[in-house]
Amino acid sequence: MTSKRTKLRAYFVKFLGFSTLLSVLLGFVVAYVVFVKLNVLSNDMLSDLESLSKMGEFFGGIVGPIWALAGVILFYLALIYQRKELELQREELFETRKIMDSQSQTIEIQQFENTFFKLLEFHLAASSRIESQEAGNGFEVMYKAFTKAVNDTKKRRKKDGSSEILDEEAFETCFRQVYDSYRNTISHYMESYKSLIYLVAEKSKDPNFYINIIKPHLTEQEVLLQFYYLITYNKDEKFKEIVESYGLFERLNFRSVQAIDRLHLDELKKTAYQPTKLATAEKEEKTEG
Known part of the structure; x- marks a missing residue:
């Protein structure tokens, strides 16, 4: 179940990346088309502030939202990668903790066994004195x-x-x-x-x-x-x-x-x-x- 969710998440991230790239390219295409159209306009229209204002509104109304969408997708992708890094750090910390716990248990067992065999040695010595x-x-x-x-x-x-x-x-x-x-x-x-x-x-x-x-x-x-x-x-x-x-x-x-x-x-x-x-x-x- 977890493996399936991981695969779906990977496909979703690729889809978002492709959508971002497509949005940026679409913005450039629209900008290119607009500037090409401006080049063919007459000098009178270019000097007309009202006409230029309308062209700017058109440019901002079309290209702006497209690139804004790309920015939102990029921000969301950044959050996804940040979350992934946090998960990896958490897993690394968990593994480190497991290793430390294992080492702690090993040290604890060694300390116990040292005490145990010393007491066993004392006991055997006391027993030997009574037997002899x-x-x-x-x-x-x-x-x-x-x-x-x-x-x-x-x-x-x-x-x-x-x-x-x-x-x-x-x-x-x-x-x-x-x-x-x-x-x-x-x-x-x-x-x-x-x-x-x-x-x-x-x-x-x-x-x-x-x-x-x-x-x-x-x-x-x-x-x-x-x-x-x-x-x-x-x-x-x-x-x-x-x-x-x-x-x-x-x-x-x-x-x-x-x-x-x-x-x-x-x-x-x-x-x-x-x-x-x-x-x-x-x-x-x-x-x-």
Whole structure:
């Protein structure tokens, strides 16, 4: 449709140009005819002011409007070409803006990725320090210590005649005892991890892509620690929502959790345990619904 209009406009401009040229030539033809007629007039008629006045009126009445018409057409053509130049300038500005936006996005992505990989490096370094503890893998040692604390509490309650089912406060107490023993290393690890996840969730154009970069670096013991840290200790609702949105506990060992208390698995939506893209898609469907 636009191409057809452009062709019609081009034909119209050519028509106007031809009309202008024709008007100018017609004016010259009329002027030539008038002057030729004047040459054949007698000297008496040329000296007659009234006759000359009539000839001038005739000349001005015929040639003047023709050339005035040509002037109007030329003015209109100038407006058309000026409009065309403005359109070209607008298109050029639009293309320039697109290039600048593209460059801006590229710079923004580069800045984000620089920050992302630096935080990922800090996180891996913190994780490595915990894994290389003298007593063994710190994550595994901490999980075993937490399991022992929960089982000891259950045995103590059974011996006292109380219910073996632990409430939230009892679980938090057990985890806090273990967590406090490793506070210096674990707190630094969790803060760097949460900073990394928040960066991806809030600043990234494609969170799924970067979350899937992070996941393979997480060991089974790390995910277990993160799970109990969120459920029984930290209880950060914002972090919990991100976990459920991007399936951050996809690699969680369900058997290890069920060995302590399977009910904790129900505290998070099932999207927390799904692959990243599937969790995101299901979250979006529920939001739209």
